[in-house]
Amino acid sequence: GEDVEQSLFLSVREGDSSVINCTYTDSSSTYLYWYKQEPGAGLQLLTYIFSNMDMKQDQRLTVLLNKKDKHLSLRIADTQTGDSAIYFCVEGYTGFQKLVFGTGTRLLVSP
Amino acid sequence: EPEVTQTPSHQVTQMGQEVILRCVPISNHLYFYWYRQILGQKVEFLVSFYNNEISEKSEIFDDQFSVERPDGSNFTLKIRSTKLEDSAMYFCASSDSWGTRGYEQYFGPGTRLTVT
Numbered sequence: 001g002e003d004v005e006q007s008l009f010l011s012v013r014e015g016d017s018s019v020i021n022c023t024y025t026d027s028s029s030t031y032l033y034w035y036k037q038e039p040g041a042g043l044q045l046l047t048y049i050f051s052n053m054d055m056k057q058d059q060r061l062t063v064l065l066n067k068k069d070k071h072l073s074l075r076i077a078d079t080q081t082g083d084s085a086i087y088f089c090v091e092g093y094t095g096f097q098k099l100v101f102g103t104g105t106r107l108l109v110s111p
Numbered sequence: 112e113p114e115v116t117q118t119p120s121h122q123v124t125q126m127g128q129e130v131i132l133r134c135v136p137i138s139n140h141l142y143f144y145w146y147r148q149i150l151g152q153k154v155e156f157l158v159s160f161y162n163n164e165i166s167e168k169s170e171i172f173d174d175q176f177s178v179e180r181p182d183g184s185n186f187t188l189k190i191r192s193t194k195l196e197d198s199a200m201y202f203c204a205s206s207d208s209w210g211t212r213g214y215e216q217y218f219g220p221g222t223r224l225t226v227t
Binding site: 048 | 114153155166
C-alpha cells in the first residue's frame, strides 16, 4: 500500500541548511513532490522530481532521491525565517490523479 | 497569478445537516479535486473530477459525499448528513492536463468544517 512518512519537526537557525527527509513504501510512484503549507494558506508546490532521477536542483532547493532505499530528501540552503512552514512529501502516479501525502514536517527557523 | 479560491473559510454545522463547500478552480484547468485533512492527520485524497464526471475516488468518498460543477466556474463538495468525524479542513485543487512542472495540482486555502 501507499505510505509516506516524515519526521514531524525540524528546527534550524537562519542561514543554516535544512534537510527534510521522507520515506515511502510504494515504488510505483512516478513523481515525488514537495509541497509547502504556510499558516492560513493553501498547499504550494515547491519542486518535484521524476522517479527516474536521482537529484534535482532548483535555486536554494536540492531534492535527492534514493529509489533503492525509497528515501527522498529536501535540502534548503541558507534557510530564512520565511521558510518556516510545514513541508509535505507527496507521491503521484501516472494514470492516477490522486496525490498521496506524507505526515508533514514542521520547519521552524529561528533568527 | 491565478489561484484557487474556496468559500467559506470556516463552516460550523450541526450533526445530520447538509453542507456544501464551494471552490472556484483556476479558469483554464480541466481537472478538479477534493482533499481533506483531519486535525493532526495526513492530507487525504477524496475525489477527482474531469469532463463532468468523477474519475477517481477514495474509500472515504461514500454515498454521503457528492461533487458537482454547477456552472463554468464553481466546483462543489456536498456532504448530505454530516457526522462528527467529518470535521476537517477540506482542500480543493485543480490542474491542467500537463503542466510544465509535472502534474501540478494547485490548492486552495481550504475550508475548515466543524461539525457539532
